[in-house]
Amino acid sequence: MKPIIGITGNYDYEADFTWLKNDYINAINRAGGTAIILPPVEDEEIINHYINMCNGFLFSGGGDMDPKYWGELPDRRLGEINPIRDNFEYNLLQKILGSSLPVLGICRGCQVLNVAMGGTLYQDINTKLSHNQRAPRDYPFHAIVIEEKTKLFKIIRQSNIRVNSFHHQAVKKLGAGLKISAIAADGIIEAIESENHPFVVGMQWHPECLEDEYADKLFRALVKHSSLHCR
Numbered sequence: 026m027k028p029i030i031g032i033t034g035n036y037d038y039e040a041d042f043t044w045l046k047n048d049y050i051n052a053i054n055r056a057g058g059t060a061i062i063l064p065p066v067e068d069e070e071i072i073n074h075y076i077n078m079c080n081g082f083l084f085s086g087g088g089d090m091d092p093k094y095w096g097e098l099p100d101r102r103l104g105e106i107n108p109i110r111d112n113f114e115y116n117l118l119q120k121i122l123g124s125s126l127p128v129l130g131i132c133r134g135c136q137v138l139n140v141a142m143g144g145t146l147y148q149d150i151n152t153k154l155s156h157n158q159r160a161p162r163d164y165p166f167h168a169i170v171i172e173e174k175t176k177l178f179k180i181i182r183q184s185n186i187r188v189n190s191f192h193h194q195a196v197k198k199l200g201a202g203l204k205i206s207a208i209a210a211d212g213i214i215e216a217i218e219s220e221n222h223p224f225v226v227g228m229q230w231h232p233e234c235l236e237d238e239y240a241d242k243l244f245r246a247l248v249k250h251s252s253l254h255c256r
């Protein structure tokens with residue numbers, strides 16, 4: 026059936042490029058999906074077409090989210106923000122969350138998911154543990170603990186795994202209807218999921234860069250849930 030998975034693209038203001046790292050596309054296609062890139066747009070009608078076209082969504086990694094979305098002013102340690110992408114992903118998520126379509130949010134995608142559900146972020150995390158590895162992207166850098174009785178645990182079937190880490194922001198206040206599904210040793214939230222949707226899951230790490238069985242299980246779970254929405 027190869028369900029269509031829309032992956033949110035990046036927009037480069039300077040070069041006027043829409044782009045996406047191929048790792049995301051490969052991960053979806055390897056898991057049995059059909060990956061397509063969704064360019065960030067403002068037009069609501071186009072966003073509605075994205076919703077009608079796709080059987081599931083992957084919110085990809087990227088820069089920081091503008092803290093205006095949770096009512097804060099920019100901290101001096103805030104990184105680069107991308108207004109068109111923030112606006113697009115926020116609006117697209119509102120529509121997705123009003124449906125039963127599945128979503129996997131990766132890194133920035135996990136953060137946008139939390140904010141779209143009314144949560145807040147740390148603009149710059151400041152714990153003793155490093156969450157920004159200077160190591161190959163496929164190197165599992167720090168441990169996480171996955172909470173039992175979560176969808177994430179049902180997928181991964183392990184409490185203790187190691188993951189890669191390339192983030193300086195993280196979930197602070199949890200959005201409405203979300204629960205924590207994984208946590209790092211310093212208390213940083215590493216994964217969240219909706220209690221009210223069949224499959225709305227976000228993680229801080231980058232499974233698309235990992236080639237272990239856990240990463241494959243995540244993408245296969247997204248594709249499996251998306252196949253229920255094939256028309």
Ligand code: MN
Pocket residue numbers: 155156167189190191192209215229230
């Ligand atoms: Mn981390």
